[in-house]
Amino acid sequence: MLASYLKDLLMCLEDGKYKTAKELAERLKISEKTVRTRLKELQFILQKYGTVIESKPRFGFKLIITDIEKYNELERMESEFNEKTKIPNTAEERKNYLLAYLLNHNGFIRLEELCDFLYVSKSTITAVLKQVELVLEQYRIHVERRPNYGIRIIGNEMDIRRCLGELFIKRNLLVGLNEEYKEKELKKLADIISQYVKEFNVNFVETAFENFITNVYIARGRIAHKKNVNLEKSDIHNLNENEWAFVIKLAERLEREYDIKYRDSEEAYIALHLAGRRMVGSGEHDEVNFVIRSEIDQLVIKMLDKVFLDFGLDFRNSFDLRMSLNQHIVPLDIRLRYELPIENTLLIEIKDNYKFAYLVAEIASTVLEDYYKKKLSEDEIGFIALLFALALEKHNAAIDKYNILIVCSSGKGSSRLLKYKYRQEFQDYLDQIYVCDLREVETFDFSKVNYVFTTIAIMHHIPVPIIEVGLFLTEKDMLNVKKVLGRKKTDFLEQYYSENAFFERLEGTTKEEVLMNICNKIIKDKNVPMDFYQLVAAREELGTTDFGNRIAMPHPLKTVTNESYVYVAILNQPIPWGKSDVQVVFMTVIGNQPDLNLPKFYEFTIELIQNKEAIQTLIESRNFETLMSLFQEQSV
The missing domain is CATH 3.40.50.2300 (Response regulator)
Structure with a gap:
């Protein structure tokens, strides 16, 4: 559709009279040079609709319609587009519009033209551009400025596609920008891909299939603009011959359908997203050559060691969990290395219904974050939480009858x-x-x-x-x-919580002072080493133990006792801890003896400390009986 500045120019010519470049420049408040540039651009578009711009020396420029039906078609299309397209008039709408434009535009564009697009002043467009740059920087994409040319975005093609995918999939910021065309093309691609998925028996979960379609859609548009990725097929592992055949056949069909050329690098791009989105463990169709590298298995072992170190939960001999994590991390490895986003549609339910499993997954995922030097998204942690939730359910099933x-x-x-x-x-x-x-x-x-x-x-x-x-x-x-x-039976909690280990008003104005006071009480009451405080402080250095809701749950770096217990301390006032202020401290000491109730202990405790009303009640009452009654209430 015509840009706003071309519409303005067309309106000046629609009376059928000659206009000089000077007259047009004065009316549009632009330079004569810009007028001539825009006339050439408008001429290129109008010739498709039975219209030309005649140029006559000393007279100027005049609009001549040679095919009124084609010209009326242009007007009809413009009218429909204007009805469907809302000119962005808020800062957020302008930012999203400009993001979409720059990500999909080839070459430079001048700020003056952007002002015309959005009907705003240069100072406004400059402010919007700063917000756009902040978004693009998250994807290592930058805005290049060149005098007399304007601006354009520069960045690695993988990062640009990742940015488009993230905005397109997760935030849907491009809503309203030719939405009808987008939905039509996505449906067409889905039908094409579904045909080959069935033919080659390729497995996808539903959300992964939707994401795969979206990335193929993005890639197709970039290829049409001669923008290709730099990938080698040898970079893609764990695809069998059948899956490679799927990739090649799909690329060939898309070449015919859209008259574009898929290089080997673009076939590798499709394969990359297939490998990162595939469904492992689906049963009879699993690939016999699905390879789990030793580095992946070592990561899983470290994750289970981390869970044991932080929670005392020993899944290190759980073959099922170990293999499930291995199979999950193979495609996750690809997503992390190539920064492929994925959506977890069950995330809210997982965080609500499997609070403890999600916490375990968060802690275990720090091993992956250290290895890949990248932060895992909540969506990815949620998938890992499901695996731990299943392991915990199996554990509980043996003891809960x-x-x-x-x-x-x-x-x-x-x-x-x-x-x-x-x-x-x-x-x-x-x-x-x-x-x-x-x-x-x-x-x-x-x-x-x-x-x-x-x-x-x-x-x-x-x-x-x-x-x-x-x-x-x-x-x-x-x-x-x-x-x-x-x-849920709560009697077992008495082995962890006792009135002698409950302090209704613990002194301390800093985290260090509070930890020292609690550790001194534990050293006095229990058989723990004299450097117990140093072990707790060392664990705090690895990552803060505050949970929000004015709660902290510190613990020593390693196991130092046979028995498991909790010292609960309510502070006089909230104090800074790490990410948030804390007023109630659950100092958790996990012993080295096998404990079948440990998962249930954590489930009860995590559920309590995330309950705002319950914690407020505990702070107000400041007594042990209230703590145990709160556990009892949540058990029904």
Whole structure:
């Protein structure tokens, strides 16, 4: 469509009269040289629509329409475009418009022309350009300024495409800029790619497939503008012959479809995104030649060591988790090395429902960040969190089932029938089910069960909770039973938290002073080395342990004791810690003895410290009973 400055020039000529360059310059408030330049540009466009600009010495320039139908078509298209396209009128809209223009424009453009595009002053466009430069710098792209030529962007082609992909995929900043055309082309590409995905049996998860289409779309546009990447096919590993055939066939089809040439480097670019987006572990179609390099496996081992060091969770012998991480990191390695963004559509759900697994993934990911010298996005950490969540679920599944006693007054037959019904309905919750009548209750060993379910009243003392149910297990009974069995038991927390290790008003105005005071109390109470404070301080140097919500969870650099426990201290006032202020400190000491409850301990503790209302209640009450009751409340 016509740029705004060309529309203004066309309007000056539409009366069919001759206009000199001087007259046009005065009317448009530009130089005569600029008038002549724009007339040539307008002439080039109008000739496609049955119109020419006639030049006559001493008279000037005149618009001559030779094909009124074609000219009317131009006007119709311009009218439709104007209706769909909103001229940006806020700073944010102008920034996004200018970003899109510069990223897709070949060559230089003068600031005066940009002013005409956006209908703003030069001072405004200069301010907008500064904001654009801040965005581009994040992708190592710079704005080049050249006198008498204007500005243009310069940068590595991979970075430019990454920038386009990030803005296009993640932020969708290019909305409104020929959106209809974009959606039509994406649909066309999706149909083409889907055809070859089926033909060559290539595996994608849904979001990865969408991202792959988008990057092919971006690459196609750049190739059409003679902008190619610098890649070698030998740089791409772990694609089998079938997948390479997919890449080559797709490139050939796109060449025919769009009349462009895919060099080997551009085929490598497609292969790169295939390797970075592919779905590993899909089952029968997995590649027999999927190679996990020794460097990847060593990274995974270090990640599991890091988790053990920071949390005391020993997944180092979990073959399933180790292999899952290895398979995930193979395509992640490509994404990190080539900075390929990926979207995790489950990120919010992962952070809400797997808080502890996400925290573990954050800590484990520091190993990758140190190795690649790059920060992992929350999307990538979320994918890793899912793998740890599965490992934690498997761990918990082995210890979370309950043993129950069913007491029934109707004899052994009805008791066994009830046992069968409970086993059938609540198999996910139950391990051992015992049955007895009212007489046998007095001699039963209640250390073997967690709950008693009874169809009759039990008058004497029972040391475990009693739940009264009907003989026929009605729908109401089933809901009550599931509510009870679905609770998380909190008794185990007493092995970590004690009133003697709770300090309602700990002195200290700096992080160092607070840590020293807590460490001195631990040294006095527990069998820990005298350099315990130095170990805690050394861990703080590796990364701050504040979690937000006025909470810090410091711990020593290494295991120094057999038992696991927490010292909780509430400070008089919030103090600076690292990223945020802290008023409640959970000094966590994890022992070297095997502890099946450790994952549950972390899940409960992380859930509590991220609950703003609960922490505010704890700060206001400043007593141990409140802490334990808060744990109990969140367990239901």
